[in-house]
Amino acid sequence: MIYRREIDGLRAAAVVPVILFHAGFSLFTGGFIGVDVFFVISGFLITSIILEEMRKGTFSLVAFYERRARRLLPALFLVILCCLPFAWLWVMPEEFRDFSDSLIATSLSGANFLFWFKSGYFAPEAGEVPLLHIWSLAVEEQYYMFFPLLVIFMWKRKPNWLLATLVAIAFASLAYSEWASRVFPSANFYFLPSRAWEFLAGSICSFIESKGKKRGSDPLSLLGFGMIAFSVFYFDETSPIPSTLALVPVVGAMLVLLFARQGTWVAALLSTRAFITVGKISYSAYLWHQPIFAFARIRSIDPPPITEMGALACFSLVLGYLSWRFVEQPFRRSQHRLLPSRRGLTLSASAMLAAFIAFGLYGHDTRGIPWRLPEPIKDFIADSEWSKTCLVESGSGWDGMPIKNCIFNGSHAQIYAILGDSLASALTPALARRLDGMNIGLEQITHSFCAPVADVSMVPLQARECGAFNTAAIDYLVKSKVKTVVLAASWKIFFEQSRYVFRGEEVAKSDARQRLREAFDKTVAELTAAGIRVVIVYPHPRGDTEIAAKVAKLMHKGMPAPTITIPQDEFLQQSLPSYAYLDDPKDKHVLRVDPAKIFCGIEAGRCDLARGGKALIFDKVHFTPTGADAVADEILVALKRDDMTAGNGVAALSSDQF
Structure with a gap:
């Protein structure tokens, strides 16, 4: 040529x-x-x-x-080899796990599939x-x-x-x-x-x-x-x-x-x-x-x-x-x-590709090889991890309600429940500890990708069981002895999908708004009609990057107590679409807990995602133990206020427990 x-x-x-x-x-x-x-x-x-x-x-x-x-391969291999030491020294575990996945995908000529699944090309974190x-x-x-x-x-x-x-x-x-x-x-x-x-x-x-x-x-x-x-x-x-x-x-x-x-x-x-x-x-x-x-x-x-x-x-x-x-x-x-x-x-090429795949598998299986980091950073990340205990995953199977071994402090006569997705799972341990001190047990009913709305699910495969799961959960709760249910979810993610599945029928968002509203109202109404007090945990500020990893990264660079914030106006803009649905149920037995009281207001116009070296959010969505403790405290304040003013027959919570 x-x-x-x-x-x-x-x-x-x-x-x-x-x-x-x-x-x-x-x-x-x-x-x-x-x-x-x-x-x-x-x-x-x-x-x-x-x-x-x-x-x-x-x-x-x-x-x-x-x-x-x-x-193609010689220059590619050189660049990958040069990336490894910098990733080893500077990249936090979750990001390093993603980097390990990219080594495997690159070696198998499938990087486009990985990045489609993991992240959008124009996403804010794509630059890193x-x-x-x-x-x-x-x-x-x-x-x-x-x-x-x-x-x-x-x-x-x-x-x-x-x-x-x-x-x-x-x-x-x-x-x-x-x-x-x-x-x-x-x-x-x-x-x-x-x-x-x-x-x-x-x-x-x-x-x-x-x-x-x-x-x-x-x-x-x-x-x-x-x-x-x-x-x-x-x-x-x-x-x-x-x-x-x-x-x-x-x-x-x-x-x-x-x-x-x-x-x-x-x-x-x-x-x-x-x-x-x-x-x-x-x-x-x-x-x-x-x-x-x-x-x-x-x-x-x-x-x-x-x-x-x-x-x-x-x-x-x-x-x-x-x-x-x-x-x-x-x-x-x-x-x-x-x-x-x-x-x-x-x-030679096969040996290099095999080595990259083996290293990538090791990085994935060890969740980013956290031991390579300094001890304080490693401890911080471990202490910030959100709880996945009793979180049902798609395809993992659940036999029915109640879910075995997911009732905490079950020896108590009174049992509350928490229903929702992985965000509810992150909140459960903190709430269970507080209720235990008041002789109240907590039943966890959580499924990843499943906001607590009956008969509705998001389109991704991970959410394919949500309709059936939520219907079974609500049917169980209305027949159970549970008289207080906390609804918690990544509402922003759920209410901003482009498509939904209603009883097996896939519907575009433009045609689904009223049906979503009716489905959420119906869910709350079924619970309150059974004499159940419903606590809705409202959206909290979110980050565009992994928050705990960012705090750890800043600590790794020499900043001892980082604070990470977003503008309060940005948070309100994030949350407005969800408020339109969550504000709708007007039953007197519905309590609302707004995490904005915790995250926002330390300084006018800002919301904190990490404060003084303590991350409140682990990734972009899930509460760290510190964040979950703060939200659980707000839930108990709301319950106490309701018990003192409503006289609804639920055992009063004494003031010295707050």
């Missing part, structure tokens, strides 16, 4: 916006579309190479995969995920697995139909991405079926180039380059990519590939030494930039200033050049290359 300098220049035009976008430069709001341009370039080059070799009769699938391995960017490499590797096989199959049977087949698949993939961008936006972003048309756009360019006269065009190449630039500067994280909107950068890349020939203005720009140099090192620079940015953010107490991120962006180019020069090239050059035999390359 004839070398085209302008293609290396186009690589530079793709990688630099990605790096600057991840660095946080606000001008490059659509810099992530550089990945889409990369996919088009990859499709073009791979197809050109395969077609040329197929016509000559020299194509070998084994040789193809060897070239891909030599191209060292290997997040490897999702695109996984998509590319998956494409390499299937595309050559398709070409071989068609070449042997209907070679004249190959282009038509690729065009048909491309249109089907584009149509799917447009649909999925509306229905499954996160999966749409990460998965090959939504991205295949971008690779195939490059493949189509390869066919056009091989069959027609290669002509440059200033107007068309300028239009293409302008379309890419427009996408970089005017798209943002709300842009549904990939979808038909991605035709702007993708068609732009196609026009540059087809018409930016030597002699055109765009080719002259892309063929300058700066563009070609950055283009040649683009793969290594892409590998380096995200870990550098992530570890800078992990290590910094405050977000690094944009000047520092700019310097780190330049540093990623320097490291990109060094790894291209001393790692990529030695493995790829035709003469005197490292590991020249295919067998040696295969064994």
Whole structure:
């Protein structure tokens, strides 16, 4: 294949916006579309190479995969190895466990599946995920697995139909991405079926180039380059990519590939030494930039200033050049290359991948290898862990109500209950201890992902049992001797889903609001009609990052007693949608406990997620023991006030117990 300098220049035009976008430069709001341009370039080059070799009769699938391995793996292995010591020293256990999972997924070419499951690409914490960017490499590797096989199959049977087949698949993939961008936006972003048309756009360019006269065009190449630039500067994280909107950068890349020939203005720009140099090192620079940015953010107490991120962006180019020069090239050059035999390359790569997988499994199984951290940090994290005791998980099975061994202090004559999801589970030990001192037992009825609303569940698989679980729990409670039930859940998460399941029927949020309200009101009414006093624990402030890990991280950096806050207005904005549902039941036997009294008000306009070195929230949602103690105290205050004023027949709580 004839070398085209302008293609290396186009690589530079793709990688630099990605790096600057991840660095946080606000001008490059659509810099992530550089990945889409990369996919088009990859499709073009791979197809050109395969077609040329197929016509000559020299194509070998084994040789193809060897070239891909030599191209991708050495620099990738180097970057991963360099990440390990920094992760070991600086990353907190839960984050290290996630990092360990990413090692496994990267080694198995499945990083896109992991990051789809774990976190959104544009989520606030994404900037601190060292290997997040490897999702695109996984998509590319998956494409390499299937595309050559398709070409071989068609070449042997209907070679004249190959282009038509690729065009048909491309249109089907584009149509799917447009649909999925509306229905499954996160999966749409990460998965090959939504991205295949971008690779195939490059493949189509390869066919056009091989069959027609290669002509440059200033107007068309300028239009293409302008379309890419427009996408970089005017798209943002709300842009549904990939979808038909991605035709702007993708068609732009196609026009540059087809018409930016030597002699055109765009080719002259892309063929300058700066563009070609950055283009040649683009793969290594892409590998380096995200870990550098992530570890800078992990290590910094405050977000690094944009000047520092700019310097780190330049540093990623320097490291990109060094790894291209001393790692990529030695493995790829035709003469005197490292590991020249295919067998040696295969064994070495397999050994490295196996080592990464083994280390990743160890990090996952040990929950982030906490013993590697200093003793005070390790103790703090252990003491902040939220309680999962008696928390039913989807598929773990429950025989019925009451759930065995989940009645605490059951020897007492009077029993209260707590019903809800994992947030209720985190609250249970603190509440059980306080009630025990008043000769009251506590029955825990908690299922992960299951807010205490009968006949309704969220769509994720983890919530598939919620409708049945809550119905069984409420049926049991109305027939039981329990006369006080605490309802606690991650209400914000529950009430802000895009879709729900009502008795097996999946319904969009736009059609579900009234049904949600009725379902919650019905749940409370069934309990109060049975003479049960209901205590609703309202939403509490949430963080965008792991709070206990952030406190531990700040302590690790030398800040002895960190306080982590969010603006009170932000908390109120978070909670308003939930209040609309939780305020609705008007029965006199409904008590409301607002954790805002605990979290907010120490200083005007702020809510604390950690205070004086004590985390109130463990991750983003669940109470630490300290946070649970504070909320449990508020619950008992509400119960005491109700017993003193309502005269509802429930045993009064003496004032010296508060």
